[in-house]
Amino acid sequence: MTRRNKGLTSLYTALFALILIFNGCENPGSVGDDFTNSPVVTFDTLEVKNTSVLNFEDGYSGNFPFMAMGKYNDQIFGDIDATTFVRPIRNPNIPDSLEIEGNNFSMKLEVGLDSAQTYGDTLGTASFSVYEITSLWRGTSHRVNDELDYNEANLIGQFQVGSEKNILIDLADSWKDKYASYLNNEEDNADSLYQYEFHGLAIVPTGSSGKIDFPNASETRFLILNEDQTDTASVPLNNWAYSINRSNVPQTEGAFPLHTTMESAMRIVFPTEELKQKHSSSNIIKSELIFYSAEENLQNSLPVNHYRPNINLLGLNQRTVDDDVFEYQLTDPDFIAPIIEDSAYFKAPVNTFVNNALYGEEEQNEMIVGIGSSSGILRSTLIFNSEAPSHKKPKLIITYIVNEEN
């Protein structure tokens, strides 16, 4: 290589090195931010101006994890009378060691209560009578307002519930004998006969009991005891449900009650038109629906030692017309509004709905706000509606970015 070529090659090498050095330096910063339009996060609050109450009296209440039994006069949510219905399976697994033949056995009902939740007077005692149900019913289709017939002339059992969480109830031989006839029936149509003729027991609150307990379906069962009562066989539940009779419900001004049974829910009209007018051109980064609970009313209405199962979230569903109760109570809600800890409001992120309304084909603007649940625990809350004072009304908070001029 000539001297000249060597020199040129060195130059090319240096050039490549300079390219790499220049291209590698980068430390962007905020120099000159006094002269630029700084993007600023801004909030806008749109009131939900149209709300109404919806009463779904036929919410589902059968074959849930929990049942409800008892009476409680809630100053906010009315007088509640909850009756539980249970029916044993026909062909339990009875070990030979019990030596059961015909009806030489006795039966008990074991009720396991939810250890955490009691609705009402936590120190009180509740009394119950057990009767045989005389009307046809089915757990999966049972509704909270279904009224089952039961034979009050023939008391099958009775018991009281204090602070204990597990109760054993002796059942009358008359009912046991009737069950035994189906248990021992080996005809082909035994199941069918059992289905249509044997309806189980109703646990009916009596007296002026001041609390509602929640039997756990997985811990509630019938027991078959041998003649000497030295050995038992478990008879799981075949169907279980409860019905609610709610009366004397006071009206709270500016608020609607919400129940897990869907006896009451709130319908809101989403402020879509105002949203389109004000924010079609906004760079929206967050949209939230806020609902305030009437916490003061809820707290002040509970006497000492009384407890009301609380709720942690609301469910929002877009309005539907087909099987609406099923949709609102038992399916996953379209939007969830968790409670904000230590605050008396619920917040639902609804950005997708807002995007669909502004840029998509979303035409539906009605939402149902409820606390539908398939747990069976009775929970209620009081949510401020559009008639509430301005700072408590449901509202849509839009968070967006604007370029603020210096």
Add this chain to the structure above:
Amino acid sequence: MKKINIHSFLSLAIVISIFAASSVFAQDDSSSKSKGGSFYSLFGLGFPTDNNTARELGLGIPGVSLDNSQSNSLYNPALWGKNVLTTTSSGFLFSKFNSSDNNTANENSSLQANYLQLTLPIYREKFGISASLYPVTRSNYQFTNTTNTIVTPEDDTINYRTETTGSGGVNKLEIGFGWTINKNFAFGYAPSLAFVSQKTINNAFFDRIDYGNTTISNKITGSSFSHRFGALLSFQNIISSDDRITIGSSFILPVEISVDEKIVSTKQVNGRDREVTLNEQSGLGAKLPAEWTGGVTYYPSNLFNISLEGKLQTWSEAESSINSNTQSLELSDRTKLGLGAEYHPYKTNSTSFLSNFRYSGGVSFDSGHLSFQGDDINTLWFSAGLGIISPFSNSTIDISAQYGLRGTTSNNLVREKIWALNLSVNLTELMFFRPKLN
């Protein structure tokens, strides 16, 4: 066919690597290696770009009077009529910006392809045509806002930071001709399509996951026709028997461009990410100023030349109805004056290694096109250049280094110290044969 030598190969390698790295004339940062440029390119249609070859930049002048029949020049269409060879050339710019105001400092760097030009001598040293693509203004910035804190209506405290990046600008696609009418006078005309393609991206980053991150893009597009004229006067034997002087001038008519502005963001709509238009405006006005460039170059001998050139752009009459970022700074007329000299030892018969190159140096003052409360955002440039001449053809590689001081920190404005490395590659006869017509 001539044998391709090692230097031609390396030249091509540099060109290809830089083209690949900078995605030639890419209009947005998504496809460009350019990261950040001048803070002042944030304003208006971007910062005016000087599309000079590295040779001209080494001299610190536009090059309107720099007569050279063996290489390209963009600035004066009249020069295209003097070309001897078919020539293609391209320029690249590597810049590093150290910016500071009264509070903070930051550092940006950028890599840009400047221009691409092809000239064909239809009638040797009489009539030539040129086709070129080059930027007129360039937005190229990356800007981070300091962390902000807001309190939500529910008394939540949220911190966020925003980042703004800009890219694109005004470019021209130009086809023109140069005609050497006689030995003293040449004339040129170049119509072009001026098109705007500018994009500003704002990102916001939050310290809360439920806020996510958001991006909004502002796209500006539009086009119009532009016209450029050039003239060159050449005189020989002025003082001595082998000296000469060239006086050049070019003029660009002002351009009004009707632009469309579209603000878009990506949102999840009906379960899918979709780009939605937040705002759209059509028929907005953008203006490019009239530009006059003039200068004189004196050649005492074929080894040395000295140039004095100036440029005036009437930016004060180029208010646009787009890009509100300009509101805090005003557009003002831009004047640029440059003085430079060049030495050509490669034309001697010396065998010294240092005699294989062309050397240049210069200084220029640019009053800038922006001002704030009477303070012009001016730039003082010092430059030096080196020309590498192919021993086998007339192809050249020119390298120039520039150091510039731009702006001021008074009024909390931004002062930039700029290092720029320019490279232009001028290929003749390597890939193009002389037309048989000649």
